Amino acid sequence: MPTRRQFIKVGLAGAALFAAARYLDQPSAARTGDYRVLDEDAAKIMRALIPVVLAGSLSADETERARTVVDVLAAFDRAVSGLAPAVQEELGQLFSFLHFAPSRLAFAGLWAPVDETPREELKAFLTRWRHSRFDLQRQSYEALTQLVQASWYDNPASWKAIGYPGPPAVTEKP
Amino acid sequence: MTSMIKDPIREGLAAGWKVVDAAALDRDLDIEADVAIVGSGAGGGVTAEILAQAGLKVAIIEEGPLASSTDFRMREREAYPQLYQESAGQQTLDKSVTILQGRCVGGGTTVNWTSSFRTPGRTLAHWRDSHGLESMDEAELAPWFRRMEERLAIAPWPVAPNANNDLLRRGCEKLGIATGAIQRNVKGCWNLGYCGMGCPTNAKQSMLVTTIPAALERGATLVHRARVRRLVISRDRVIGCEANGIVGNGAAPSVHRVRVRARHFVLAAGAIGSPGVLLRSAAPDPAATLGKRTFLHPTLVSAGVMPQRVDGFFGAPQSIYSDHFLDAQPLDGPAGYKLESAPTHPILVGITLPGFGEEHARWMAKFPNIQVAIALLRDGFHPESGGGRVVLRSDGSAVLDYAMSPYLWEGARRAFLTMAEIQFAAGAQTVMPMHENARGANSWRAARTEIEGLPMRALATRVVSAHVMGGCAMGREAGSSVVDESGRHHQLANLSVHDASIFPTSVAANPQLSIYAVSARLATGLARSLRPA
Numbered sequence: 001m002p003t004r005r006q007f008i009k010v011g012l013a014g015a016a017l018f019a020a021a022r023y024l025d026q027p028s029a030a031r032t033g034d035y036r037v038l039d040e041d042a043a044k045i046m047r048a049l050i051p052v053v054l055a056g057s058l059s060a061d062e063t064e065r066a067r068t069v070v071d072v073l074a075a076f077d078r079a080v081s082g083l084a085p086a087v088q089e090e091l092g093q094l095f096s097f098l099h100f101a102p103s104r105l106a107f108a109g110l111w112a113p114v115d116e117t118p119r120e121e122l123k124a125f126l127t128r129w130r131h132s133r134f135d136l137q138r139q140s141y142e143a144l145t146q147l148v149q150a151s152w153y154d155n156p157a158s159w160k161a162i163g164y165p166g167p168p169a170v171t172e173k174p
Numbered sequence: 175m176t177s178m179i180k181d182p183i184r185e186g187l188a189a190g191w192k193v194v195d196a197a198a199l200d201r202d203l204d205i206e207a208d209v210a211i212v213g214s215g216a217g218g219g220v221t222a223e224i225l226a227q228a229g230l231k232v233a234i235i236e237e238g239p240l241a242s243s244t245d246f247r248m249r250e251r252e253a254y255p256q257l258y259q260e261s262a263g264q265q266t267l268d269k270s271v272t273i274l275q276g277r278c279v280g281g282g283t284t285v286n287w288t289s290s291f292r293t294p295g296r297t298l299a300h301w302r303d304s305h306g307l308e309s310m311d312e313a314e315l316a317p318w319f320r321r322m323e324e325r326l327a328i329a330p331w332p333v334a335p336n337a338n339n340d341l342l343r344r345g346c347e348k349l350g351i352a353t354g355a356i357q358r359n360v361k362g363c364w365n366l367g368y369c370g371m372g373c374p375t376n377a378k379q380s381m382l383v384t385t386i387p388a389a390l391e392r393g394a395t396l397v398h399r400a401r402v403r404r405l406v407i408s409r410d411r412v413i414g415c416e417a418n419g420i421v422g423n424g425a426a427p428s429v430h431r432v433r434v435r436a437r438h439f440v441l442a443a444g445a446i447g448s449p450g451v452l453l454r455s456a457a458p459d460p461a462a463t464l465g466k467r468t469f470l471h472p473t474l475v476s477a478g479v480m481p482q483r484v485d486g487f488f489g490a491p492q493s494i495y496s497d498h499f500l501d502a503q504p505l506d507g508p509a510g511y512k513l514e515s516a517p518t519h520p521i522l523v524g525i526t527l528p529g530f531g532e533e534h535a536r537w538m539a540k541f542p543n544i545q546v547a548i549a550l551l552r553d554g555f556h557p558e559s560g561g562g563r564v565v566l567r568s569d570g571s572a573v574l575d576y577a578m579s580p581y582l583w584e585g586a587r588r589a590f591l592t593m594a595e596i597q598f599a600a601g602a603q604t605v606m607p608m609h610e611n612a613r614g615a616n617s618w619r620a621a622r623t624e625i626e627g628l629p630m631r632a633l634a635t636r637v638v639s640a641h642v643m644g645g646c647a648m649g650r651e652a653g654s655s656v657v658d659e660s661g662r663h664h665q666l667a668n669l670s671v672h673d674a675s676i677f678p679t680s681v682a683a684n685p686q687l688s689i690y691a692v693s694a695r696l697a698t699g700l701a702r703s704l705r706p707a
Contacts, residue, residue: 082255164520168248
């Protein structure tokens with residue numbers, strides 16, 4: 001077991017690398033007009049992660065599933081845009097970190113770009129972060145999964161499978 | 175669809191209320207008033223009505239938008255970005271506690287679940303004995319509670335609890351744990367269950383439909399979508415207040431500025447906002463108490479899967495409570511907790527259930543059958559529960575740094591055990607404590623083993639809060655508090671604080687009625703001292 005001092009040191013190093021990835025990462029794509037706050041690199045990562053986070057919830061039909069991923073990504077972008085600017089910046093750092101090969105390998109354990117990684121490996125990566133000893137990795141896991149889950153369950157298309165009838169009609173005093 | 179319901183806000187606007195949307199300004203705006211109030215929630219709303227009734231010229235500055243029943247369509251995707259801080263995604267500095275806090279005209283009262291409790295007598299006694307607050311006496315406050323209960327129609331609710339609440343009652347009853355019925359601030363409630371998304375029928379007697387309209391009727395000015403950047407301080411006085419319009423969902427400021435000059439200023443921006451404004455304003459803080467001792471009622475959540483549908487999204491969200499585990503503990507003993515239920519809505523449940531992928535989908539498939547119990551920990555009473563601290567980020571925004579102490583984690587584990595036992599007693603087939611390491615258990619015995627083995631730590635145990643309190647503590651001594659017993663800042667003569675930030679500990683009950691009553695008393699005293707000549 002690492003001592004508390006080692007633990008803090010690794011945590012700080014992680015945070016420093018996090019910020020460095022943001023600085024060193026060469027964005028391969030500029031922000032497109034499609035999103036409020038995401039750039040194309042972040043969108044690519046999320047297009048790969050959304051089907052993993054929502055496995056078991058998405059339609060088996062390939063066309064419908066693709067459409068849902070587009071909708072969830074748009075909702076994810078809206079959700080991020082509502083967070084405090086400082087928190088949005090931290091998420092930007094997380095995406096740079098997952099895009100920049102050295103940091104992706106060192107802290108996410110992913111050799112290939114996220115969008116070229118098989119789903120089973122992405123599932124294993126999220127599971128590692130879920131149970132990580134490091135706050136930074138558990139924070140990142142929670143941010144990614146919870147924002148995707150919020151973006152899916154705000155979509156009426158998700159309601160049937162969970163038996164939620166939707167809000168009642170308010171038409172007249174009962 | 176909702177056109178048959180009267181919208182008192184739209185009617186008031188049409189009748190010519192003085193309301194300014196700061197995000198829509200095309201130039202800077204200057205306002206003069208007798209009293210400027212920052213925030214329109216429980217503290218600001220009550221204060222605005224009382225000062226306006228006393229004949230004072232009042233200006234209310236609110237960070238969130240003016241939304242009303244016509245806008246309240248009971249959809250999480252619309253309500254959270256519109257009505258909550260950070261689209262309901264506000265968190266503590268280390269992201270380990272999610273904080274639900276209103277950000278709209280009416281503040282938390284527009285989106286709360288209507289639970290109304292007087293400040294517990296034990297809490298008031300502790301404030302007197304350990305914090306020297308003589309004026310926060312039960313007998314002294316009783317007329318103020320009565321006054322606000324009458325004003326906001328706070329009364330026993332005659333309708334049967336929904337299944338979600340009734341299961342809490344039945345589980346407790348089986349185990350011999352006393353429960354009570356929650357009083358609510360509603361008039362002609364339709365029992366829809368969407369209080370958290372803004373009341374679509376105006377049954378909830380929030381500030382939005384009571385005190386704020388009353389103040390506007392008396393000529394008050396309301397500036398909404400305006401975030402106060404700072405108070406302008408000159409020696410021992412506040413001479414002005416500067417705000418920026420905020421656009422869209424509220425994340426970014428607009429270019430135009432609002433300046434308010436007034437004889438007196440009241441901060442009522444909540445227990446993150448009020449310390450935040452004072453910190454940004456470099457207000458005097460000789461004892462370094464500002465923003466410290468901020469409390470959350472850290473809340474643990476347990477899902478009980480019932481054999482039958484519970485439909486926890488339907489009906490009044492909170493109608494049953496138990497104080498058994500507060501009353502059973504001495505204040506200097508192990509952490510006590512209040513038990514309540516929480517409503518189920520798809521996003522709320524989706525982000526609270528642990529895990530992802532197939533595992534998460536399997537839990538979500540049980541959505542209609544889930545009974546949700548919550549335990550609110552009483553923080554701030556024990557030396558090992560000193561609360562958190564409001565700090566400023568480099569961009570000036572305020573954030574709460576709050577760490578759960580081992581003392582509170584011990585309470586969290588007991589709370590999980592209690593909730594599981596109650597849920598099994600109520601007939602649950604499975605109980606799932608909201609924790610990333612939990613797998614759920616099919617018997618009380620198995621649940622006890624699981625919960626005893628769970629690591630209680632940040633970012634694994636789900637902790638949420640809907641009650642932020644403290645940070646501008648009231649006290650007699652300038653050396654250990656921020657405001658005096660009249661709510662006035664110890665160093666700034668014409669500044670008061672009227673919100674949950676003045677409480678020296680958590681309330682140990684849902685705080686809205688405590689804020690109403692204390693604010694009514696403070697505002698009445700303030701009106702007397704400021705009465706127009």
